Each structure stands twice: as structure tokens, then as C-alpha cells.
Amino acid sequence: xxxxxxxxxxxxxxxxxxxxxxxxxxxxxxxxxxxxxxxxxxxxxxxxxxxxxxxxxxxxxxxxxxxxxxxxxxxxxxxxxxxxxxxxxxxxxxxxxxxxxxxxxxxxxxxxxxxxxxxxxxxxxxxxxxxxxxxxxxxxxxxxxxxxxxxxxxxxxxxxxxxxxxxxxxxxxxxxxxxxxxxxxxxxxxxxxxxxxxxxxxxxxxxxxxxxxxxxxxxxxxxxxxxxxxxxxxxxxxxxxxxxxxxxxxxxxxxxxxxxxxxxxxxxxxxxxxxxxxxxxxxxxxxxxxxxxxxxxxxxxxxxxxxxxxxxxxxxxxxxxxxxxxxxxxxxxxxxxxxxxxxxxxxxxxxxxxxxxxxxxxxxxxxxxxxxxxxxxxxxxxxxxxxxxxxxxxxxxxxxxxxxxxxxxxxxxxxxxxxxxxxxxxxxxxxxxxxxxxxxxxxxxxx
Numbered sequence: 394x395x396x397x398x399x400x401x402x403x404x405x406x407x408x409x410x411x412x413x414x415x416x417x418x419x420x421x422x423x424x425x426x427x428x429x430x431x432x433x434x435x436x437x438x439x440x441x442x443x444x445x446x447x448x449x450x451x452x453x454x455x456x457x458x459x460x461x462x463x464x465x466x467x468x469x470x471x472x473x474x475x476x477x478x479x480x481x482x483x484x485x486x487x488x489x490x491x492x493x494x495x496x497x498x499x500x501x502x503x504x505x506x507x508x509x510x511x512x513x514x515x516x517x518x519x520x521x522x523x524x525x526x527x528x529x530x531x532x533x534x535x536x537x538x539x540x541x542x543x544x545x546x547x548x549x550x551x552x553x554x555x556x557x558x559x560x561x562x563x564x565x566x567x568x569x570x571x572x573x574x575x576x577x578x579x580x581x582x583x584x585x586x587x588x589x590x591x592x593x594x595x596x597x598x599x600x601x602x603x604x605x606x607x608x609x610x611x612x613x614x615x616x617x618x619x620x621x622x623x624x625x626x627x628x629x630x631x632x633x634x635x636x637x638x639x640x641x642x643x644x645x646x647x648x649x650x651x652x653x654x655x656x657x658x659x660x661x662x663x664x665x666x667x668x669x670x671x672x673x674x675x676x677x678x679x680x681x682x683x684x685x686x687x688x689x690x691x692x693x694x695x696x697x698x699x700x701x702x703x704x705x706x707x708x709x710x711x712x713x714x715x716x717x718x719x720x721x722x723x724x725x726x727x728x729x730x731x732x733x734x735x736x737x738x739x740x741x742x743x744x745x746x747x748x749x750x751x752x753x754x755x756x757x758x759x760x761x762x763x764x765x766x767x768x769x770x771x772x773x774x775x776x777x778x779x780x781x782x783x784x785x786x787x788x789x790x791x792x793x794x795x796x797x798x799x800x801x802x803x804x805x806x807x808x809x810x811x812x813x814x815x816x817x818x819x820x821x822x823x824x825x826x827x828x829x830x831x832x833x834x835x836x837x838x839x840x
Contacts, residue, residue: 395736396744398789399782400559405442407449413458415465417568418476422454425469426575427586430494432480433568443552444561444777445804446572446590472575485575487543494573498541500580501534502836503829505776506799506814508763512821513829521821535803537835538587543577547587547803553772560736561778563770580835587837591804594839598793600694601810603632611639613677614684621691634688635759638698640678641670642708649676650708662707663728668764669703671746672710685754694756696797701779702764704731705746714745733778734770743786757787760798763814777801780808800838809840 407429413420419438421429429449431438459466465476473486485492511521514529521529538545550570554562572590576583588594606624617636624631642650644667652658652665673681688695705715707726716723718741732738747758760783762776780798784807787794797810805811813829816822833839 395559396740399739399743399785401442401447401555401781401785403442403447403555403557404450405447406440408451408453410453411451413465413467415460415476416478418465420467420474420476421449422456422467422469423449423451423572423590424586425454425456425471426582427589428467428474428573428575430474430483430571430573431566431569433566435567437567439554439564439566439570441557441562441564442555443549443570444555444781445547445549445552445802447555447592447804448590451589474573474575480569485544485573487575487577492542492544492575494544494546494571496536496540496546499536499545500539500541500835501832502537502803503800503833503838504532504534505801506763507532507816507822507829508814509817510814510822510825511817511819512825514821516817521817521819534832535836537832538574538576538583538837539580539835540574543575545574545583547572547574549803551772552802553770561734561770561773563772565772584834584837587803588806591837592807594806594837595809596793597809597840598694598791598795600632601795604630605633605635606631607635607637609637609639611644611677614679614681618684618687621688621693625691631693633756634691634693634695636695636697638668638670638700638761639674640681640697641672642674643667643670645674645676646708649674652708657707657726661728662726663703664706666703668700669706669731670700670709671705672708682753689754695754696757696759697750697755698759698761700761700764701731701742702762702775705729711746711749715741718745731775732769733775733782734768734773739778739782743782747786751790757791757795757797758783760796762799774801777805780805784808800833803836806837806839811838811840 407421411422417432417434417436419431423429456467456469467474476483483494509515509517513532516529548571550566554564556562574583574586646665646667658665678684705712706728713723715729719737760779762779766774768775780801783796784794796808797812799814800811
């Protein structure tokens with residue numbers, strides 16, 4: 394079972410007074426302009442929380458129901474939802490105008506990342522020119538809750554179930570599971586309604602609003618501290634010291650760890666990929682605790698970069714403790730795979746690997762997940778799980794928790810802060826970012 398602080402508090406069960414059953418539909422009237430619309434041939438409906446939606450226990454709502462064989466009309470004081478046997482024929486009457494339950498006119502939300510994008514075109518590692526712009530794909534933004542038509546639909550059918558014990562279950566809706574927002578052009582009310590069912594936007598600590606310094610570069614502790622001193626001399630105020638992935642062994646692994654020479658560059662031992670790492674590079678940071686303390690003495694908060702995909706391998710300082718916590722024999726040196734679907738792994742991941750470094754001075758973690766969307770549980774995106782559990786774990790020791798990570802779907806606003814990913818440094822990118830940031834607010838992703 395998950396440690397208690399990693400269990401999100403949810404209230405997913407709707408009041409019976411707000412529920413309407415008709416044919417193979419179940420409608421929950423959550424507000425006078427917000428409806429949950431489920432459709433299942435087997436008439437199997439979910440009452441548990443999902444990865445996105447945690448709260449459905451709204452007070453009894455005022456509405457009327459007129460049901461017939463071929464039509465069911467649910468009317469509130471603001472709009473009318475009309476159900477038909479075929480989902481595609483359902484609609485809302487808003488301001489006297491019939492509106493389809495679709496996202497035509499949707500003002501869009503955001504996307505997982507801008508990794509590899511030049512402006513809104515995905516170019517990967519290539520260079521975009523006027524001649525070859527047509528060869529690249531344009532970014533696709535998710536739907537938000539604001540629409541020119543006044544009606545938007547958020548689908549939650551593929552969202553996995555989140556149990557009362559905080560564990561993600563490999564269960565999706567047996568049919569469709571949608572939320573209909575019929576807020577006209579009252580866009581602020583639409584976003585507030587989204588927060589009502591998914592959770593509010595947390596406060597962030599004041600230091601997060603200051604200047605952060607980061608560079609993807611192999612630097613030593615002396616070089617890093619020298620740079621911080623230069624910022625002070627030039628009176629450039631900083632609040633966050635961001636230390637990228639080379640805090641741990643990465644490019645110098647073979648020289649210092651002799652992985653291949655020891656015959657351990659095999660899948661059994663986890664190979665020698667350097668993106669994942671949890672042990673400070675002693676060549677660059679011979680006394681990391683002293684290094685962190687000197688940064689703290691400058692009144693800066695500290696975040697370290699994480700790429701957890703390759704789990705924990707035999708050379709890590711934490712390997713023996715991690716293996717023991719998971720019931721493995723550390724003498725074998727066998728690779729401990731990253732398994733965010735396992736309660737035991739998640740508990741040890743935080744208590745064994747991360748909490749000791751936080752005691753040494755790390756304030757929060759930069760989850761730089763770019764290793765795909767699959768895990769050992771079908772449908773569980775590791776990015777969502779890392780955002781979710783890292784935020785809850787940071788809340789154990791911080792009144793205003795923080796992570797730095799990418800967007801992981803509807804409800805990601807619960808895990809601030811978001812960042813755009815690795816963009817191309819161009820004028821087109823700079824020009825696109827204000828739009829990308831503004832539309833993110835339409836799906837509640839504000840920080």
C-alpha cells in the first residue's frame with residue numbers, strides 16, 4: 394500500500410439526487426451549466442475518481458427531467474441538455490440556440506511539450522527554412538473548456554481509475570465518459586467549473602516567481618559557485634539554482650565506474666545509459682553536501698534534474714538500500730527497473746532515493762521525463778504518475794509544494810510548475826509562446 398502522504402484525498406461519489414438514468418446513459422448534473430455524460434451499452438458506470446476528475450459530490454442541483462422513449466430533456470435555469478439514443482444527436486440549448494455536443498469552435502488548451510518545436514512546427518533536430526516548412530507537422534493542442542460556440546466537451550473515458558487508496562487502477566470507462574461545459578462566453582466560470590471537479594490550482598512559493606538559472610552543461614562545483622558569485626557582483630537577483638542532469642554520473646560513467654570493463658554493460662545490470670542517475674558525480678562535485686550548503690547560504694532554493702526511466706543500477710549509492718527495500722539481494726547487482734505502477738517501488742523511490750537529498754538541501758525536483766508514455770500498467774503514463782506522486786511527496790515537507798515538469802493531461806494544474814520542454818531558440822518560438830501559454834489557461838493550466 395502507498396505511504397499515507399502519497400494518497401490523494403478525493404470525493405468522487407455524486408449525490409443520487411443529481412443523477413439521471415435514461416436508456417444506456419447516466420447523466421450527473423454537477424452545476425446548472427456542467428454535466429457529466431456517460432454512455433455504456435452494459436450500463437456499467439464509474440463512481441471512483443479518475444486521474445483527471447476527483448470531485449463529483451456537488452450539493453443537490455435544481456433541474457427537471459422529461460423522459461420519453463426517444464428523448465430525455467434535462468433542464469436547469471441556465472440551459473437544457475437533450476439526450477437522444479445516438480450520442481451524436483445529443484445537444485444543448487443555450488440562450489435559445491441549439492448547440493451540438495462537440496468541440497467545434499473550441500479555443501483549445503495545451504500540449505504535453507514543445508520538445509523539438511520551432512514555433513508551432515515540429516522539426517526535431519532539423520533546421521526550418523522557408524523552403525522546407527511544409528514538411529513538418531503542426532502542433533495539436535488538446536481541447537479546453539472555453540469555446541466560441543459556448544459549449545465544450547472534455548472526454549475522460551481513457552483516464553484510468555484512481556482508487557480511494559491512492560493507487561491507479563487499469564480501468565477505463567466501459568463506454569464514453571464526458572463532461573459538458575455549457576458556459577457560453579463566460580469563460581472564467583467555465584474554468585472555475587473545471588477546477589470544481591478536478592481540484593483547485595495550488596499556491597506556489599514566492600521564490601518560484603523569481604529568476605531561475607539553468608544551463609545544460611557539464612560544470613564543476615567551483616564553476617557553478619563562481620557563476621553565482623558573478624550574478625551577485627552584477628546585482629542580478631536569483632531565487633532558484635537549477636542543476637541539470639550532469640549532477641549525477643552521465644558522460645563520465647565508463648571512466649569512473651568501468652561498467653563495460655567489469656562485464657556489466659548488459660540488460661541484467663541495466664546497461665550504461667547515462668540519462669538516469671542518482672549518485673553525485675564525485676569528479677565534478679567531490680563534496681556535494683558542502684556545495685549544496687554554499688548555495689543555500691546564498692538564500693537560493695535548489696532543484697535537480699531527473700530522468701528516472703532506467704531505474705536504479707548497481708553503481709548507485711542508493712542501490713543497496715533500494716534493493717533491500719524491495720526485497721532483492723543487492724549482492725547480485727541486478728537492475729531495479731523503474732516501475733511507477735508498483736506501490737512498493739513508489740514508496741522506496743521517495744524514501745530511499747529522494748528524501749535523503751532533500752535533507753541535504755534539495756528543495757524540489759525537476760522531472761525531465763522524455764522517455765515515452767508507457768509503463769508496466771497499460772494506459773498509465775509515467776509522466777502523470779511522476780507529477781502526481783512527486784507533488785504529493787513534496788507536500789510532506791513543504792507548505793507550498795512544487796515540481797517542475799511537463800503537462801500530463803486534464804488536471805495537470807494540480808502539479809505546478811509546468812514548462813514547455815526543449816524548444817528551438819528562434820523568433821518563431823518566441824512569437825508562439827504567448828499563444829501557447831494563453832490557451833493553456835483554457836484547460837486550467839495556469840502556472
